[in-house]
Amino acid sequence: MRRFALLLTPLLLWAYTDSDFDGVEDALDRCAATPFSDLVDHFGCTVTSLYTPQHFRFSLGALYSEHDQSTQAALQSSYLTLALSYTHNALRCWIETALYTQEDQSGWADSALGLSYALHPTHSLTLEPYAILHLPTYDTQGARADYTAGISTFWTHAAGELYTTLGYTLIGDADYESVHYQNSASMTIGYGLWLGKTLFASIQYGAQESIYEGEVPLESLGPRATWSIDAHNTLALSYDLGLSTTQSRHSASVLFSRAF
Numbered sequence: 370m371r372r373f374a375l376l377l378t379p380l381l382l383w384a385y386t387d388s389d390f391d392g393v394e395d396a397l398d399r400c401a402a403t404p405f406s407d408l409v410d411h412f413g414c415t416v417t418s419l420y421t422p423q424h425f426r427f428s429l430g431a432l433y434s435e436h437d438q439s440t441q442a443a444l445q446s447s448y449l450t451l452a453l454s455y456t457h458n459a460l461r462c463w464i465e466t467a468l469y470t471q472e473d474q475s476g477w478a479d480s481a482l483g484l485s486y487a488l489h490p491t492h493s494l495t496l497e498p499y500a501i502l503h504l505p506t507y508d509t510q511g512a513r514a515d516y517t518a519g520i521s522t523f524w525t526h527a528a529g530e531l532y533t534t535l536g537y538t539l540i541g542d543a544d545y546e547s548v549h550y551q552n553s554a555s556m557t558i559g560y561g562l563w564l565g566k567t568l569f570a571s572i573q574y575g576a577q578e579s580i581y582e583g584e585v586p587l588e589s590l591g592p593r594a595t596w597s598i599d600a601h602n603t604l605a606l607s608y609d610l611g612l613s614t615t616q617s618r619h620s621a622s623v624l625f626s627r628a629f
Contacts, residue, residue, distance in 0.1 A: 513541030
């Protein structure tokens, strides 16, 4: 009898197969190849998933600006920007910094730590509140950390998207000599269209109160374009025309991002 049981056991094991390891035998499984992270019903079909979308994104960019509105000679500046972000479901956090070159000066510009959370009140509307900590990574008298809070809104439809961003920055820098700082509110609004499946083009207007007391607000207007090269790589281009006397007359940027 024992010998018969030993011979029968391999046959029983061979008869029961569960290729996707969901606990439902293949002969009864109506949903083959169910992901291992899914909880299934007695037919082997997904009831809910334990998988949470997450990815990292690395961005490398270059920005050039020319300020020739309030000076006789053009003041040219260039920046090399670096950023790394992590997204988990609706939560996104990032860190970014930049190296700048301006005339005969160069060094680190401010670095920033950011956090945002995407809310979806409707299928076409996304609200994304955010907070940013600006860290002074350059050697300037009276430099302190600044804090920004705001919200971005995205309204999408079949052809394109309308987006806005409202923000308010608490300036921590200490006044010195004749330089006096103030808190700053900012606003951007833009509208874009999908030109095919991989190219998104938009026009954007931006306005921001100067962080210096007595200065006029900064205003700019310009086009943007984002090209989704493939599922992982994105290329973004932008140009802004300064509309105020204290804003750079011309500025342009290119940004390459890779998700992994």
